[in-house]
Amino acid sequence: MLQLKLMKSLWGMTGALEQQFSQIAEAGYDGIEADPPLNSAKEFEQLLKKYNFEYIAQIHTQDDHIASFAEQVKRAASFNPIMIVSHSAKDSMSIENQYVFFEKALALEKEIGIPIAHETHRGRAMFTPWHTAILLNEFKELKLTADFSHWCCVCESLLENHDKELEIAIERAIHIHGRIGYSGGPQVPHPLAPEYNLERKRHEDWWLKICNQREKTGASYITFTPEYGPSPDYMHTIPFTNMPVTDLWEVCRTMGQNFKLLFQEGGR
Numbered sequence: 658m659l660q661l662k663l664m665k666s667l668w669g670m671t672g673a674l675e676q677q678f679s680q681i682a683e684a685g686y687d688g689i690e691a692d693p694p695l696n697s698a699k700e701f702e703q704l705l706k707k708y709n710f711e712y713i714a715q716i717h718t719q720d721d722h723i724a725s726f727a728e729q730v731k732r733a734a735s736f737n738p739i740m741i742v743s744h745s746a747k748d749s750m751s752i753e754n755q756y757v758f759f760e761k762a763l764a765l766e767k768e769i770g771i772p773i774a775h776e777t778h779r780g781r782a783m784f785t786p787w788h789t790a791i792l793l794n795e796f797k798e799l800k801l802t803a804d805f806s807h808w809c810c811v812c813e814s815l816l817e818n819h820d821k822e823l824e825i826a827i828e829r830a831i832h833i834h835g836r837i838g839y840s841g842g843p844q845v846p847h848p849l850a851p852e853y854n855l856e857r858k859r860h861e862d863w864w865l866k867i868c869n870q871r872e873k874t875g876a877s878y879i880t881f882t883p884e885y886g887p888s889p890d891y892m893h894t895i896p897f898t899n900m901p902v903t904d905l906w907e908v909c910r911t912m913g914q915n916f917k918l919l920f921q922e923g924g925r
Contacts, residue, residue, distance in 0.1 A: 659871060660878040661920045663913045664713055667691035669887035669905045678704045684910055687711055690742065690882045693733045702736065713832070713880060714738040722746045723761050734769045740832060740880065742802045745775045746782035752791070755782050759796050766798075774832045776802040779843070785811055786822035793825050803830035804884070805863055806838025813840045815859045823863065830867045831876075834884040835860075835912050844886060846893045846902050848912045861919060868920065883912035 665686040670677045674697060681689060688711030694701045705712055714733035718725040726743065733741050746758045759775075759782075766773040775783055783789040783801070786808050793799055803826060808816055816823060837845045837853065837860045845853040864881070871879045885908045888894045893902045 659868060659876065661868070661917060662687040662711060662878050662880045663917060664688045664690045664711065664880055664882040665909065665913075666882050666884050668884065674700060674704060678708050678710070680906075682708045682710075686913070688713065688739075688880075690715060690884075692716070693729075693736055698736075705736075711880075712736060712738045713740045713742055713882070715742045715744075717744040718746060722750070723758055726758070726762055727765055730765055730769065730773065734771055738771060741771055741773045742832060743773055743775050744778050744781050748780055748782065748784040748788075750782065755792065756795065758782070759792060759799060763796060763798050772800060772831060774800045774802040774830075776834070777804050777807055777826065779807045779811055786816060786819040786826065790822040790825050793829055799829060801826055801830045802832045802834055803827070803863070803867055804834035804836065805860065806834075806836045806843040809838035809840060809856075810843040815840065815856065827863065827866045827870055831871070831879075833864050833867055833879065833881045835864065835881050835916055836884050836886070837912075844891045844893075847908060848885075849915065861916065864916065865919070881913065881916060883909040883916070885909050885912060 663686050665681045667677060667689060690713040692715050714736060716726070716729035716733055718729070726745065730741060745762065746755055762773065777783045777789060782792065784807070805816065812819070836843065837848050837856050839845050839853065839856045845856055848857055868879050885905060886892060887905050888901045889899065892905060894900055895902060
């Protein structure tokens with residue numbers, strides 16, 4: 658039976674690393690998702706062991722994207738993650754250069770033996786459903802981190818006209834970033850706000866389909882990170898005050914627990 662593993666992103670968290678890990682453990686998460694630390698690497702590894710956390714490493718390619726990818730992947734691998742999530746290449750790269758990038762990315766993934774899930778993210782190679790479908794059809798081994806909130810923003814819709822592209826993306830997704838987008842942006846103010854019921858149900862349907870697909874392939878688990886983002890780029894703020902409209906920690910906890918209940922109730 659498929660197991661759901663709830664991961665907590667360190668994005669937007671503050672305070673000492675020990676404090677962050679303790680808070681995450683007390684909330685019942687199974688692990689963390691974060692960039693490999695540039696400093697405090699030893700403390701980071703010790704805390705992973707202390708709290709018996711799974712670790713998903715996140716990387717972000719830049720400049721020379723192939724060289725950047727290789728360097729970051731090798732460093733991330735040294736922390737023994739169960740997966741690497743990659744913000745890969747650029748939307749502005751030619752399709753030919755993207756093909757070269759993903760060919761080399763797949764070769765390195767095979768070499769290190771750790772799954773690499775390329776994120777559906779604005780500004781990156783997989784910034785739209787149709788372009789992602791082209792890449793997935795070209796490279797049968799490519800895997801995704803599904804963050805369809807970005808596609809809602811880019812396409813200014815709930816992707817009603819992209820069923821075929823969503824189908825192949827769902828087939829290849831091995832990790833879920835649980836954030837609810839809408840036609841005007843990548844993050845609704847609160848995932849349980851009734852005015853966004855349509856958006857929430859749409860995203861939950863996609864997430865449950867990914868879970869079903871993972872179960873069909875014989876996977877033992879699916880990882881889910883309720884990846885709500887902080888202000889000012891993601892979290893809405895009250896005008897003239899810059900005060901966030903809600904608490905980031907509570908929103909992530911609510912989103913994770915809500916999906917966990919849906920998963921357990923057999924929604925898939």
